[in-house]
Amino acid sequence: MTPLPRDQFPAVNRWAYLNHAGICPLPVSSVEAMHRQALEVSLDGEFTYAAHSAAIERVRTSAATLMGVPSRDVAFVKNTSTGLGFVANGLDWSPGDRVVIPDFEFPSTLFPWLALADRGVVVDRVRGSLTTEAFAETIAAGPPPKLVVTSWVQFGHGRRVDLAALSRVCREVGALFCVDVIQGLGVIPARLEEWGVDFAMADGHKWLLGPQGCGVLYVRESCLDLLRPLEPGWNSVAHREEWDNLDYVPDSTARRLEGGMPNVAGIVGLGASIELLLAAGAEEIWSHVDGLCERIRDGFSEIGATVLSEPGAAYRSGIVSVRVGDLPMPLLAERLKARGIACSARSGGLRISPHGYTTEDEIDRLIVAVREILG
Numbered sequence: 001m002t003p004l005p006r007d008q009f010p011a012v013n014r015w016a017y018l019n020h021a022g023i024c025p026l027p028v029s030s031v032e033a034m035h036r037q038a039l040e041v042s043l044d045g046e047f048t049y050a051a052h053s054a055a056i057e058r059v060r061t062s063a064a065t066l067m068g069v070p071s072r073d074v075a076f077v078k079n080t081s082t083g084l085g086f087v088a089n090g091l092d093w094s095p096g097d098r099v100v101i102p103d104f105e106f107p108s109t110l111f112p113w114l115a116l117a118d119r120g121v122v123v124d125r126v127r128g129s130l131t132t133e134a135f136a137e138t139i140a141a142g143p144p145p146k147l148v149v150t151s152w153v154q155f156g157h158g159r160r161v162d163l164a165a166l167s168r169v170c171r172e173v174g175a176l177f178c179v180d181v182i183q184g185l186g187v188i189p190a191r192l193e194e195w196g197v198d199f200a201m202a203d204g205h206k207w208l209l210g211p212q213g214c215g216v217l218y219v220r221e222s223c224l225d226l227l228r229p230l231e232p233g234w235n236s237v238a239h240r241e242e243w244d245n246l247d248y249v250p251d252s253t254a255r256r257l258e259g260g261m262p263n264v265a266g267i268v269g270l271g272a273s274i275e276l277l278l279a280a281g282a283e284e285i286w287s288h289v290d291g292l293c294e295r296i297r298d299g300f301s302e303i304g305a306t307v308l309s310e311p312g313a314a315y316r317s318g319i320v321s322v323r324v325g326d327l328p329m330p331l332l333a334e335r336l337k338a339r340g341i342a343c344s345a346r347s348g349g350l351r352i353s354p355h356g357y358t359t360e361d362e363i364d365r366l367i368v369a370v371r372e373i374l375g
C-alpha cells in the first residue's frame with residue numbers, strides 16, 4: 001500500500017513516473033474537479049460564480065494547512081516566478097540594499113533580484129555547500145542584507161536548506177526571508193510560519209500534484225504592508241464586488257495581491273490535489289518517499305554510480321541525483337523514457353523524484369533498466 005492511492009494516477013499504467021521535480025501527472029480527482037467546474041460554467045455562466053468563489057476559499061484553507069500558515073496569508077498566483085516577482089517588485093528598495101542568495105539557483109529564483117540592478121540592489125551569492133554557516137558567513141561579509149532568498153530544496157541535486165535555522169540568522173540581522181518552496185511543498189511536511197519564513201511561493205505542477213500555472217504565495221501577516229500590490233483590481237479590495245465603490249482600500253489579507261478573476265479551474269484542480277495530499281498525511285508521504293530515495297541511493301551505489309545528492313537526513317528531499325556509466329545523462333534519461341521510466345537530467349545528474357504513490361518495484365525496475373542500458 002502506498003500513502004497516495006495508485007488508482008488516482010492513470011500515469012502508472014504507462015510509466016514508472018519518477019519525475020515529480022519536473023511536471024507531475026495529474027490525479028483523477030484534480031482532472032474531475034477542473035472538468036466539473038468547466039462544465040458548470042458551460043451551463044450556467046456567471047450563476048456559478050458564488051459557489052466557485054466559496055470553493056476557492058476552501059482551497060485557500062487547505063493550501064494554508066499544507067504550508068503550515070494561516071489562510072489569510074495565502075494568495076493564489078500564476079506560478080512560482082510570479083510569486084517571486086511580487087516580492088522582488090513589491091518591496092521598497094534603496095540603492096545599496098543587499099540580497100543574499102545561493103550561488104547556484106533555478107533561474108526564476110535568481111533573476112528577479114538580478115533584475116533589480118537598475119535600482120542599485122546588490123546581489124551577493126553563497127558559494128559552496130548550503131549550510132546555515134555558509135549563509136551566515138556571506139550575510140556577515142557585508143552590511144546586513146534586506147532580504148535572504150533561497151529555494152527550500154535545490155532543483156538539481158535536491159539539497160534541502162534548514163529553513164528554521166536560516167530564519168534565525170535572518171532575524172539576528174533584521175533581514176527578511178523569502179523561500180521558493182516548489183521543490184519541497186507536497187512531499188516534505190512544512191511549517192513555514194513556525195520556521196520564520198516571511199515569503200514563500202510554489203506552483204502546483206510538481207510535488208503538489210496540481211495543474212500547471214496555478215500556484216500559491218505566502219506572505220507573513222506582518223510583512224503584507226511591505227509589499228506594494230502590483231496588480232490592484234476589483235478582487236484586491238476589502239469591498240470587492242461593490243461595483244460602484246471606487247475607493248481603493250486594499251484587502252487586509254494576502255488576497256490584496258490577487259488583482260482580477262482568479263484561475264478558477266486551476267484553483268479547484270489544485271484544491272483536489274491538495275485534498276489527496278492532506279488525506280494521505282504529510283508525514284506518511286514523506287516517510288514513504290524518503291524510504292524510496294534510500295532504495296534509489298543504495299541501488300545505484302551497488303551498480304557503481306556516484307550519488308550527487310547529500311545523504312544526511314537534514315539535507316534529504318524527494319530528489320536523488322546520480323551519475324552513472326559513460327552515457328551523457330540526458331541520453332540515459334531518453335533511453336529510460338523508451339522503456340517507460342520517467343526521470344530527467346539536470347545539473348550533470350540523472351534526477352529521480354518519486355512521490356507518495358511510487359512503489360519499491362518501480363524503483364527496482366529503474367535500477368534494472370539502467371544496468372541493462374549500460375550493459
Ligand SMILES: Cc1ncc(COP(=O)(O)O)c(C=O)c1O
Binds near residue numbers: 080109183215
Ligand atoms: C526551484 C524552482 N523554482 C521555480 C520553478 C518553476 O517556476 P514556475 O512555477 O514559475 O514555472 C522550478 C521548476 O523547475 C524550480 O525548480
